[in-house]
Amino acid sequence: MSLKNVSFNKIDKQDIKNLIKDQEPESKHLEYKGELEGKEEKSAINKAICGFSNANGGLFIYGIDEDENQKPTVINGISLDGTSLDEKKRSILSTIEANIEPRVDVGIKGIELDDDKVVILIKVPKSWNAPHCIKKNNGKIRSFYIRRDGSTNPMEFEEIKNMFDLNGKLHEKINSYRDERVQNITSKNESNYNVIFHAIPFDAFSKSRIDFRKARIALRGKEFLSGFYFSDFDGLWGDGYLFKKKLFRNGIFEAFYNEHDYDVVYVHDSKDKFEKFVTECLEVYEELNISCPVVFFVTFTNIKGLEMAVNPPKRSKNRDPERDILDPAGIIIKEKDQVKSEVYNVFVPIYNHYGFEVDYDFEQSEIE
Known part of the structure; x- marks a missing residue:
């Protein structure tokens, strides 16, 4: 069952399970990502947020693995490593705020699983202040991404220029x-x-x-x-x-x-x-x-x-x-x-x- 018509605040564990059951594939508005650590986690989150905000918005689900056909395979969740769910959400929001420019206001929520792990959902609205970029090397490098179909890719120069216009x-x-x-x-x-x-x-x-x-x-x-x-x-x-x-x-x-x-x-x-x-x-x-x-x-x-x-x-x-x-x-x-x-x-x-x-x-x- 697609989450397209489900209010973000009402998405629950059963809705997440239905994505696996129905084999809902990644799309222009949906991305799955299994658990990552450290810099890989930050990089994946920033890239997803940047890509969605430069397209039509979307939902990033962190804690679901996907196969080569971009279909969800299993809900492994992510470990909190001794922190609380609220602390994890604050950490993710801080990462987004520090690295995405201009700022993107996202919605974030966690769904607790039965094994003390969680799935994190990040709702990215369509931005009206695009194009957005990821700052790297203390702002010396700026990378622009956009979500196309089921993948997030670097933007071409003409795309960036047209978006500014x-x-x-x-x-x-x-x-x-x-x-x-x-x-x-x-x-x-x-x-x-x-x-x-x-x-x-x-x-x-x-x-x-x-x-x-x-x-x-x-x-x-x-x-x-x-x-x-x-x-x-x-x-x-x-x-x-x-x-x-x-x-x-x-x-x-x-x-x-x-x-x-x-x-x-x-x-x-x-x-x-x-x-x-x-x-x-x-x-x-x-x-x-x-x-x-x-x-x-x-x-x-x-x-x-x-x-x-x-x-x-x-x-x-x-x-x-x-x-x-x-x-x-x-x-x-x-x-x-x-x-x-x-x-x-x-x-x-x-x-x-x-x-x-x-x-x-x-x-x-x-x-x-």
Whole structure:
């Protein structure tokens, strides 16, 4: 049985045994390795992580031997040699961090066997900061590898060059998409100011498509994103209280409101809503198995001449007669424990624009 549709955190001993039973071969996304020692162990792990990260990600299973046909033969596991499983995992992560550049954030777990040995699983995500390399000789030599079919090979010069070019183009696509959507929304809602949120997964411009049925289930019970969604050519859309929401077929979330007739921009309220938006998007993406990094944006438009309120009655004294849009840089978030601080940081330049001299270490309570 393939592990392709099994959540990494739910893989157990029986799943590993099934790989042997079903003779699941190595592939572009799967590699087995029997127990190694010392430099051989470090070299094999680094090569596998580098190769997967420069391809489409994959799963490295350490503790299963394979034959000449790249099929698993036996689960021998690896010895801990007197250390704990947690210590072994930390050692492997330290090896990866010290030798792979740019850094790759991997998932790692251990499955204990009956003979005091373990199988180590390392989940490597598709990287959006490729190409990655292995540093050798104190960084004097850098080796690039890529996973192809069932083997990991050195990359050709043209492959490395093209990957650097593609990485730059991805960021251009993300920013261009955001600018296009903001312009589209603003042109249709010119009488009031607009607050626009975007969540853009890094693989949104690949061939990735979401499953609408799973998406509807994932959206249930959410405080901010819930509601009745209709389907159309572009994806799912909902016209809820205050906020209009859209989940595009490629996984991009969009939410905006423009119902205020006030001459005051309530930034603090928008920050709280953006924090909920980010948190719930991450939850939905997790349920849809979208594990790549996500960049989040907030944009204010049609704000020329408006004042800002933090929490009434505290208001700014700045009314900028010229600037009509506030579009701070996006934030890339992978884990939910990053949300609160990163959301605050994205609002710092907005607070500054209205005369509140806060910085990126400023405690939120000081301006409330």
